[in-house]
Amino acid sequence: MDLTFSAEDEAFRVEVRDWLETQLSGEYRELRGIGGPGDEHVAFEARRVWEKHLGAAGYTCLGWPREYGGRALKLTQQMIYFEEYARARAPGRLGHIGEELLGPTLIAFGSDAQKKRFLPPIVRGEQFWCQGYSEPNAGSDLASVRTRAVRDDDSWLITGQKTWTSLAHYSDWAFVLCRTDDAAPKHKGISYLLVPMRQPGITVRPIQQMTGTSEFNEVFFENAHTDADLVVGEVNAGWKVAMGTLAFERGASTLGQQLNFQNELNAIVAIAKENGASQDPVLRQRLSQAIIGLRVMRYHALRTLSLMQGGQLAREAMISKLYWATWHRELGKLAMDVLGARSEIAEESAAGTYDLTALQRLFLFSRSDTIYAGSNEIQRNILAERALGMPLEPRSLTAPTAATAKSPEKIS
């Protein structure tokens, strides 16, 4: 057991820290602290430029193999990068879905041609992706997707509806789970398609969230096209690929977010010290509990990192999503309780706009942490079944009835 970073790791940390500091004190000064959950609508154009700048400097996709433009850095250094990125309060990433979800999925399951075509622009920070999984009738029960793709000469024709699609309105491409065989059992008739977003067959409609902002969207497909060879994995074997993506979503990519949490916690502690909440016996205990919870999250990440050097997600790592989501949701409530009456008052801004403070956004947005990427209940099912070997939930194995094409007009 050696919990110190090697000299090489420390040197890398200094390199990343210095680079970020230089950029965010100079040309990209305005971007510090911008973007991220609840704040995705802010400064999109400037952040798009930042993404390319990151790519050009070699600060995207650090763990990817060199042949696809990555730097093949080990997990420890990837984690250091994420930590420094958060510590510097660098802008919320736009390319993270491509970098953390699609990229690793293609590296694991994609064809050579797919890798050559899609990985380099993600590394360069030029191409943004969204995740087209959930539908109105397929949420936790993802295998019930009805959006349907049929082959037509050299392309797929896609019809149906996705929903809650984060950042679809900014995205160039989507990875979409489609039903390609109605007759097969429901997990066996799904394919994983790569679909260009900017085409006549696709309509994106933002959904306003409880935060007042719109980070996620409805996406309507009416005979949308994609090339025949843009299926990841085999046709009708997309479930396996989709589950692979979810493992990435729940695994390595959450390791660095703790520094963002640390920034939030620091802000709350500073307020508590200033307004006296830190001397309230109950709030003081809760603040300490939050400090403890975040440190344990870090220790756990370090431990699972060691276990993951072998490559696969260990049983110990499977608790991470449930743990951090629950902790973070509690932090959001604590922020409001520390603020007391002031928690009600939003930013001073033009009358009539619903412009929330960062901590109000934390409070509201953290309610979604326990829903997306596998809700807390689904996480508990997974832990019980896969980590503890308990009986499986009863589940229907038949495919849902085929989708009827709904246009956006008809929906509203």
Add this chain to the structure above:
Amino acid sequence: MNFAFTPEQEEMRRGARRFLGACSSSEHVRAAMQSPTGFDERVWRRIANELGWPALVIPEEHGGVGLSYVELVAILEETGRTLLCAPLFSTVCLATNAILAAASPSQKNQYLGAIAAGELTAALAVSEPAGKWDSSGIHASARPLASGGFALDGTKSFVVDGHTAGLLVIAARRPGSMGDDGVSLFAVAPNTPGLSRHARVTMDATRKLSDIELRDVRIPSSALLGELGQGWKPLSHALDLAAVALAAEQVGGAQRCLDMAVAYANEREQFGRVIGSFQAIKHKCADMLVDVESARSASYYAGWAAAHSASELLVAAPLAKAYCSEAYFRCAGENIQIHGGVGFTWEHDAHLYFKRAKSSESLLGSPSYHRELVALRTGL
């Protein structure tokens, strides 16, 4: 960066598990907890002679093997898993740590060799009837005598294995002093005139607690460990180390509760199916797993800090104690719930873990006390 145990450490853990499987079964624990001493002398001899646990963290120059807290944490996870009844926690995790932290080299030689060899057991007497574990809880007085030496007066409580220990390390203060100032540690033979001790009946019978009465107990100046009046600092460090040790035990206990619960849930049938197929039960088990694995990370980190980083230990120790205490208690409670009526019986082991979880939660100070330490030490 590597959080894993070495193959040698893993082998020690497996050795501990094998030994405890044979010598700390439910029958052993029940026999020991009903005996007056609270442990089986023969098992303790074997622990000392065959496994060398009392010598583990004692440096080689004082007759020990000089391994680190990382190894100790791995072993204590196993002893906690089986509720081992032995003077291990009192001797190694409390008294030895206090002696290591406070005593002069010659005093270390005097006591630690015998402890390492398993010839001497020791207890640490800090807390008093009010049950506090900070310096404000120490009222017992050490009055300097004109002839040299000291006279001790006061009452010590919640002294783990205090009724059987061959050596008592007692915290007392200079008359009139307050807080951290004026606290000293004394190594006292239990048969010193004026000292009386008696074991209390404890709800958790697997860990014996004693009261120690001090009535004009006259001890020579050589009994003073380290500097007069400067004992709180080393004592506080020793208590941090003890907290890390206790947290490791708690992780082992919590893991055992989870294992028992899952095994039972997968076998007990109601409504024509195993109760483990009900989501209410599955989700309890999943939450227990979260508790166990996160607590384990806290415990291992604290173990590493105990071995390698005094500054990290300051926060990691109370953190681990607060966190693992609550994790263990929740798991022990859910284990009873998942077992239903049989979990409420004396015959089933669930209550042994439940009671140990509760007693461990208050030993060395409650979770809220340890959270306060975290608050203070992180500058809140």
